[in-house]
Amino acid sequence: MDIPYLTSLVIFAPTVGALLVLLMRSVDAIRWTALGTTAVTFLLSIGLYVGFDPSGSLANGPQLADLSAAWFPDAIDIKYFVGIDGLNLLLVMLTTLIGPIVVLSSWTYIESKHKGYYSLLLLLQTGITGVFCAFDLFLFYIFFELTLIPMYFIIGIWGGKERIYAAVKFVIYTLVGSLLMLVAIIYLGYQAGNAVNAGVFTADWYTLLEYNIPLGTQTWLFFLFALSFAIKVPLFPLHTWLPDAHVQAPTGGSVILAGVLLKMGTYGLVRFCLPLFPNVAQEYAMLFAVLAVIGIIYGALVARVQPDAKSLVAYSSVSHLGFVVLGIFAFTPEAMQGAIIQMVNHGLSTGALFLLVGMLYERRHTRLMDDYGGIAKSVPVLTFFMVFSVLASAGLPGLNGFVGEFLILLGAFKSTVVGSPVLIALATTGVILAAVYLLWMVYKTFFGALTNEANRDMADMNGREFALMAPLAALMLIIGFAPNPFLQKSEAATDFLLETMETKRMAVQKAADEAAPVAERLEITPDAAVDNAK
Template identity: 35%
Template sequence: MNIAYFLSILVFSPLLGVIVLSFVPKVNESLIKLIGFLATLPALILALIAFFQYRAGASLENLSEKVSWIKFGDQNLYRGAFTIDYELGVDGFSLVMIVLTALLATLAAIASIYIKKEWKGFFMLFLLLEVGMLGVFAAENLILFFIFFEITLIPTFFLIGKWGYFEKEKAAFSFLIYNGLGSAVLLIVIMVLFSKTGTSNIDMLKSMMAADIHNQGMSAGTKMGLLIAMLIAFGVKLPIFPLHSWMVRVHVQAAPPIVMLHAGILLKIGAYGIIRFGLGIFPEQFQDLAVIIAVLGVINLLYGAFLALIQTDFKMVLAYSSISHMGIVLIGLGALNEAGIQGAIFQVVSHGLIAALLFFLVGALYERLGTSNITNLGGLAKGMPITAGFLLAAGMASLGMPGMSGFVSEFMAFLGLFKVMPILAAIGAIGIILTAVYLLRAVLGITYGKAHREFVGITDIQKAEWVPALVLLGVIVLIGVYPSVLSESLTSTLETIMLGIGG
């Protein structure tokens, strides 16, 4: 971890793959896919090195980078001069998210065996998307965060619109419009903060807001307005009801590797932003909105669960399930206690893994059978027993079965809410029951339901497909039986958050 510019190398390492791919003939499919996969490995290796050294006691401050970047005006002559530095750094939470991003990017690169055309363009955009996702979690100031945030939008738009399914263009433009509007709102928030405080450094903003230093121009109403705007901006990404319709289209129409990254990482940027910036920079105002946030979480949970219950397409079930599960993040944050916030962060990581596994499996089924309709997939246990086994395990993880990561996150989030809002928590618990109903209905209907087709000539998952399935399921079980692998890494982050809200 003493390598100079360690985080910069980690974040930008996928660009090496983009450079190499530019010299490879576009018709050489096998070589392009190999390079695309190999280009994701440096970031994964470096992220794991940082993670294990941190768990061994190394300080994350050693990874921080700061380089003078942009200056407005003369610092000596002009009182209103501004400076924007190139700043990268991580805490326990952002390091966990970087590891999750690097892991899912590598597994999604393996899942890109399903891509049937223009592999060179696909992987160049794919690797650029990985750079944006890694940068979002490593950025130490809001302007750099916003730049990386925007970098994720462009490749995602093209990856959905060009390599998706039947209504891919509609899904891509829906993604762009909603997320573009969310970005515009976020940019306004960042510019107001920057103009009022003279800094975009996240730690400095937290300190200044806490001490109310150099904040004469920011009334309590202004701060509340900025927090609400930030919640809207990140609420589009999460998504929070009713800002969700674009996400359903993307989950149904995008190619499997892109949905793995979208459900596993891109949605989590919304949760990360709310936790790190909303709760971190505006803790007092966040406390004033805690009840509303918890109510929105329960609405998300119940709304997604009810709609998932009536779907006949498995992709639609999983799309609405994502909306429902993101409600648990809001429930944990609305509790505003250590159990709730830790449950919310656990849910961010847990759902990233579970959603990626489920969408990988449904992608494998679609490639072989040409459908994701639950009825048409009936009898899978006889025709594709290994895939059916993984699907059952993933379904159990998603509904929160003990011994898997979903149970830990849901238990902690609801434990936190029951401590402060027991009636609301009891209402939200209905969503947990519904989750079991719609997931068991869908998964059991696919695996053991009546077969409406022959599986003659249909192969079970192949060697390369075993890797994402086994790795994701293994990590899900690891967190479920040994939560400390995650909680120990989040201790300092939780302490900082609780100190900010006076907990």
């Protein structure tokens, strides 16, 4: 099956759906259009999965690529350039899978202003898919920012009591980071253009990859990029927007936020920060690893004391994404692949947890764990899924969370860059702590004696809720038992990335070393010397 422009179709099909939703009149028509669009998008994305050849080398460009002529005037090489490679395939699949699930989960949760909600949801999906598929830095930035407006409204209109505070905080936090990154993008584009693209500004990922950025420049560019992505991840201590946004957002918003939106940060680190600035990334890898581990432990400890089930899950995200960041900065193939699969795993299991907490909220309009207790008897199916997701999230062998965390910890242990046994040991405690707070939540909410009579007649999951949980649970099991088909997809890409990074790192280092004595003799800065040496 060979569908032309498949990648672009997957990106923009939801936009078309959003426009269709605006034309619909009845609530049912709106819901079904949204569901239909996301389902079709998912089916299209299966074409991507099937059409992707994991052995294909990333060096020859992305697969299933769509490329346009330059969008801007001659002196600026910015274009529409999207494609699929081992780094983004699974994340695109995750996004398209989460799409229909979120629509289903909002079916009755959203009680007003359906048209706005579903069209924004679909628009958001376009933005996120675009972020993962973009191979042009400028295009990436546009999609990155495109996600802000829909999310702002989704939190701000359909959110809880403090929704406006949370929505504004979310946007301002992200915007400060991304605007600083914008300056870095402009600067990098011109520098790279002068060095490798005949003086023409460039934002093409492959062209940028050819440019070995001198050390001094690399440092501040890296930190601007890393800041923007670290806010998005969020990396401790930049995580403070996340609990607010999660707790206030409607269930659908939380699922998208935790499931895929946060991955834009970790994905950005893998796609841009590391390969473009390999020297600085390695030099400061320890800093990021330490922050990640602090995040793992801090997130876990704070999650343990939350009275609100949703904010518990929110803090568990801080903890779990710490693992992903640790894996990224370990610079070993195992850890990198673990990080990629863990992004997917976190999307599945945390998405599931948010969905389940949302279901409880829909029934009883409270998320405080004290208001529940012993409800396992009245909602056995929901309890089953909850226990299942919690175990996956806590990293039980045989379920998906284990695969990612194990690979990350193994890779990080072998790593020469962050290879500190103490650090890895501390990170490992995060796995134990996760089991503690998650099982505590399950125990307090579902088991023990029935503490609140109002919960006795609580309805169990209905067909719709079952339908949206089943694929998530199935995938958790499949990835847990047979991770290889999924890991294979990212293998070639990770190897290519790590090799490229090492080559680039050596080249920049060599240039800096050669330039150093010259610089002393002529009293010029190493940067200028590197430029001269070219």
